[in-house]
Amino acid sequence: MDEAVLLPRGVEIERDESTDRYRVRYDSSEELPSTVVVTAVAAVAETDPLDLEPLRESIDPDALDALFRQTPGGRIRSSGQAEFWFADHHVTVDATGEIEVTPER
Numbered sequence: 001m002d003e004a005v006l007l008p009r010g011v012e013i014e015r016d017e018s019t020d021r022y023r024v025r026y027d028s029s030e031e032l033p034s035t036v037v038v039t040a041v042a043a044v045a046e047t048d049p050l051d052l053e054p055l056r057e058s059i060d061p062d063a064l065d066a067l068f069r070q071t072p073g074g075r076i077r078s079s080g081q082a083e084f085w086f087a088d089h090h091v092t093v094d095a096t097g098e099i100e101v102t103p104e105r
Contacts, residue, residue, distance in 0.1 A: 013043055013101075022101040028076065033068050033093050034061035037101075041089050044101050058086040068095055 013024045022044050026036045034055055042049040055061050059082070070076055080095040085104075092100040 013040055020103060020105075024099045024101070025097050026099065028068055028070070028097055032061075032065045033099065034064050036099055037064070037086065037091055037093065040099055040101050041087050041091065044089060044103060045087060052087045055086060059084045064093065068093065 013022045015022050022040065024036060024040045026033065038049050038052060038055055042052055045052070064082060067080060067082055068077060077095045082093045084091055088104040090102040090104070094100075
């Protein structure tokens, strides 16, 4: 990754200039993926999160969070991925705690 952008909550986004992709890591025990997606896309788009369309117009935020929530036994999910478009950005959320954001070209 070539450059990093600091998010308001201290989460760091790395940008790969060769692919124009941004990656952010999050801790699923502390952050909801739906919240991190909105914050990351807003940072990449250089806009206020409140100025974005509601996430629910692209994906059900509760379902997204449930996909990556710890199991009822407290185990962290080790596999799985969700891909969708949000606010003109392709978003991939991975069970490993990585979110990738690619602006529409």
